[in-house]
Amino acid sequence: MKLTVTTETLTDALRLAGRRIPARPTEPTAAGLQLTADGQQLNLTTSGDPTLAVRTAVPATVHVAGTAVLPGRMLTAIARTLPTKAPADITVENGFAHLSFGASSIAVPLLDGDYPAMPDLPRTVGTVSGREFAAAVNQVAVTVGTDDTLPMLTGIRVELAGHELRLSSTDRHRTSFRSIPIERTARRAPSQFCVVPGKALRATAADLRHTETVTIGLPAAEGQRFSVSTPGLTVAHTPLEATHYPDLGKLTPNTFTTTAVLDRMALVEVVRRAVAVAGDYVPVCLTLQPGAPVVVAGGSRYEARTRDELDARLLKGAPIRLALSPTYLLGGLRAFKSRTVQLSLTAPDRPALLHAPGSDRGALRYLLMPVRQHSDAPTPN
Helix, strand or coil: CEEEEEHHHHHHHHHHHHCCCCCCCCCHHHHEEEEEEECCEEEEEEEEECCEEEEEEEECEEEECEEEEEEHHHHHHHHCCCCCCCEEEEEEECCEEEEEECCEEEEEECCCCCCCCCCCCCCEEEEEEHHHHHHHHHHHHHHCCCCCCCHHHHEEEEEEECCEEEEEEECCCEEEEEEEECEECCCCCCCEEEEEEHHHHHHHHHHCCCCCEEEEECCCCCCCCEEEEECCEEEEECCECCCCCCCHHHHCCCCCCEEEEEEHHHHHHHHHHHHHHHCCCCCEEEEECCCCCEEEEEECCCCCEEEEEECCCEEEECCEEEEECHHHHHHHHHHCCCCEEEEEECCCCCCEEEECCCCCCCCCEEEECCECCCCCCCCCC
């Protein structure tokens, strides 16, 4: 195998593929990167992790086509030392890959053994905006579970429904929903969904945030992967077992008795102050009463405590008082980008819904379960 490629394109390709090299490979070749030169491009593949496979493609001048497997982490480290915008020659012979650029050359030993093949990709269901997809994944990733004993809750549910791609997640204490438009490849394709590992999908989304169009593939049968692809990047995720994944849509109340619109950053400020005084494990109590400021109280009646009043942009409905986890409340508030946030409530023991006022139904919805109020909780005076 022999080819010529610019150091800049090689470094970019290795940056994308190198981050997916498994930290604890089951065999030596699984820690490698497969380089394939064919036609007018160089493909770099990492598929040693059974849960994730990546292929990147960069333009190259191929003199002799071929395939070789090199130590992935070593090659990625070398790429960080290469000069920018310089031609580099890669030649594979006698068990080594020789990388030459300018007056420098590096010899890297090849890895022996069979390299895991790139898995078959599922049928594509449509295309979405890379920027919108990355933003939606980042927003719903806030509520991804971290309890490894419930692995299905550590994922993000991706569903094709009509002309929308719906994303959602839950950790049992809070839930988030987000939808983005999708240009479907088949009008009569059935609705389908899968649950993708949240941490891995968030890393993939970060690589797509500047991409104009992303092609989505959803598994239609057991054993298939979830895939996202662009002209230069393909990522295949192994879905989580989701047979008993909860129907998150049923958690959202159909009607609300109290609605308040508040300045988002003002609410963040007072909740942060409550955490600074009482800690992030002590609930904050919100008291909403039409015609009066919204009272946010934190701490304990007999220990350190805070009390803040916020003027609502809008407050209507029945009076209500509820307690919320300050950590979960802050997580939801920071997921929004709007200047104001709408808080919709039904009862002190029913989920509270956060969303941007006037937003469409596909915008972020953040559902938060209240916590039980204790008798020593601070009360507004």
